[in-house]
Structure formats: structure tokens, C-alpha cells
Amino acid sequence: MIVYLHGFNSSPASHKARVCGEYLAARGLSGQFRCPALPPHPADALRVIEAEVKDIDPVRLTFIGSSLGGFYAAHFTELLRARAVLINPAILPHQGLAAALGAQQNLYTGERWELTAADLAIWKSLVHERIDPERYLLLLETGDEVLDWRDAARTYEGARSAIRDGGDHSLRSFAEHLPRILAFAGLAAGRG
Secondary structure: OEEEEOOOOOOOOOHHHHHHHHHHHHOOOHHHEEOOOOOOOHHHHHHHHHHHHOOOOHHHOEEEEEOHHHHHHHHHHHHHOOEEEEEOOOOOHHHHOHHHOEEEEOOOOOOEEEEOHHHHHHHHHOOOOOOOHHHEEEEEEOOOOOOOHHHHHHHOOOOEEEEEOOOOOOOOOHHHHHHHHHHHHOOOOOOO
């Protein structure tokens, strides 16, 4: 089962989420894909993710997380001993998003909300000091204009990885990685 976790102020309507869902559906694997709409506040997002995966055996579970979704994916991967594909992941969102405190608007839904210091504190509490690199596939592009790709490369040193020159935070090369993602998740067309 693949559970896709979208990024900050994003939604299941994001390009990568749609492309991933369509790719799996074209291979008879639509039943193996979930992409919950994550609420903006981390306490609520954590509850949604917990509910989404509660009935999935962690041995069969692979998260795909983009940006802030990558941060959540890593947290749950370590907690549940699952696997994760991380796409230009946030490493320390409590630091990186501190400058964004205040009024926010979701890029897809238009929902307005307030990013608070309490949200930053929750993200800080989710940072894992140690990770098991064997559980991860890291996809980075060096042209990421939002996050420094080197932070992720250092944090997930030893993980399977694909680092492409250029690109941007959206991971322009995403579609090229889909066969590798499917293999990493242990899914084959028509099975699962």
C-alpha cells in the first residue's frame, strides 16, 4: 500500500499526487494508493495520517512524502518501521517555516488559516535524531528553490537515493522515478 502525503499548503490535487495515482491506476493498482487531504495544523494532520494507516500492516506500507509530507512520512516510517520515498523533504520544518508564521492560504483549496508557534513546537517534537537509512528512497533535485537538497542528503546518508542536477522543489523528474518507486514499495502491476 502506498500512502502519499502532500506538502505544506498543498492537497491531493497536486501534480505529483495525481500523476502517482494515475500511474498506479493504469497498472491495476488503484486499490493500493491512498492520498489523504492533510489539514494545515500538524496535530490535525497527524490524526488524519494515523487514521489512514491504522489498518495497514507496516510491512506492506510505503509512504511517499513531498516536502512537509516527506517530514511526516519520515516520522511515521520510524514510528511504524515502514518504508518511505522522500521527495525534496523538509528536514526541520519548525525552523524553515518559522518565517511564515501568521496568515496562510492553501494553494489548491483556498482555505485560509493561521500558522502558529504551537504548530512549530509540534513539528520540533517530531524530529527523529536517528533514522534507519535502509527504509528510505530519497529523490532530490539540486535546483530546489525552497529547501537545500544537501540537508536531506546529509540527514538520509546511506539511503537509496537519486539526486538530479537542476530541477526545482516540485521535482520535475518525478514521473521518471515511478517505476523505481513501485519496485521500492514491492508492488507489481496487477498484484497487491
